[in-house]
Amino acid sequence: MVQVSAGLEGVIAAATVLSDVDGQAGRLTIRGWAVEELAGRARFEDAVHLLLDGFFDDLPADLAPALGQARVRAFAEVAALDGALAAREPYDAMRALLARLPDGDSLRDALTLIAAPAVFTAAALRRRQGQEAIAPDPALSHAADFLRMIRGTTSTEGEARALDAYLVTVCDHGLNASTFAARVAASTRAGLASAVLAGLSTLKGPLHGGAPGPVIDTLDAIGAADNAVPWLEAALDAGERLMGFGHRIYRVRDPRADALKAALSRLSKSAGALPGRLALAEAVERAALDILRRRKPDRPLETNVEFYTALLLEALGLPPQAFTCVFAAGRTAGWIAHAREQQASGKLIRPQSVYVGPRPRAAA
DSSP, X not given: OOOOOGGXXXXXXXXXXXXXXXXTTTEEEETTEEHHXXXXXXXXXXXXXHHHTTTOTTOOSOOHHHHHHHHHHHHGGGGGOOHHHHTSOHHHHHHHHHTTSOOOOSHHHHHHHHHHHHHHHHHHHHHHTTOOOOOOOTTSOHHHHHHHHHHSSOOOXXXXXXXXXXXXXXXXXXXXXXHHHHHHHHHXXXXXXHHHHHHHHHHTSTTTTSOSHHHHHHHHHHOSGGGHHHHHHHHHHTTOOOXXXXXXXXXXXXXXXXXXXXXXXXXXXXXXXXXXXXHHHHHHHHHHHHHHXXXXXXXXXXXXXXXXXXXHHHHTTOOGGGXXXXXXXXXXXXXXXXXXXXXXXXXXXXXXOOOOSOOOOOOO
16 A cells, blocks of 8 residues: 655655754754844845855855845836736735746846845835835845835834844745745756746745735734633634644744744834734733643644734834735745755656546456
């Protein structure tokens, strides 16, 4: 009897130097760094360098200038953002514009692809609001420029560092669905843009990257800490899933949740704002964890990355419909590193399936 692993559960499909997800211990290591430490000290440019190191011979020591110029190159494609495309969801518009980029394998191609989601997301959001897209400023850091292109105002150092922490936290996470899709595309010797598009299309699904927005809906619906328990109980009674809790891999608390909560706390202190919203979120988190442990004692459902992602991005003034776009802006660096690693292996990813359909009829 052939054993089928549904969802490839437990199947090891790649050896990688990029990241290690330890779901039992609640640890995420990115090229030798614990995610909490990396997110607390690195800019996005630093994380990109860390991921791409060894995969491009011409990688400069400081990626900030090159990534700034890459944003300028990507902005040239914003001219294709017509009214019909601007009316689509920001993620769809961003993905369509990214499909216009060259499908090469050079460092220049890689950096343009990494820069593009920030540029295209900002342009799509502004055009939906009837505003003109703002051209990049290559002299700024990637996070600071991303916020400026969206909001039209200069960000504070604290805001840029908070967005850096988010982009670094989500830049890579083992062989998740979108990263696997990117590696499959790369294994066919398709270019880096094709690999990124495969990742983008996979990330959109609500079971993967498309879920942070509903956390905001939950907090808005609850409204006050005293309402948390009855609201959550009613949601579970109705068979609804509590967004921001539970993970396919982690059996304990998602370490990225703590990294983002720390970034949100730093932002709150530097801005002198958000104490009420953060207090509400903490009350909802405590109530949800208590209810889930009581109702589902045999199923570990802890806080995941989505919960504090939603709060941090909301605090930065980003609308919920852009949350998955911002996730992609961080994860694209990981997709490209994995694509290059897969290309170097020279191996086509081609698993087998077990046929369970009807057999041909025997000849009469």
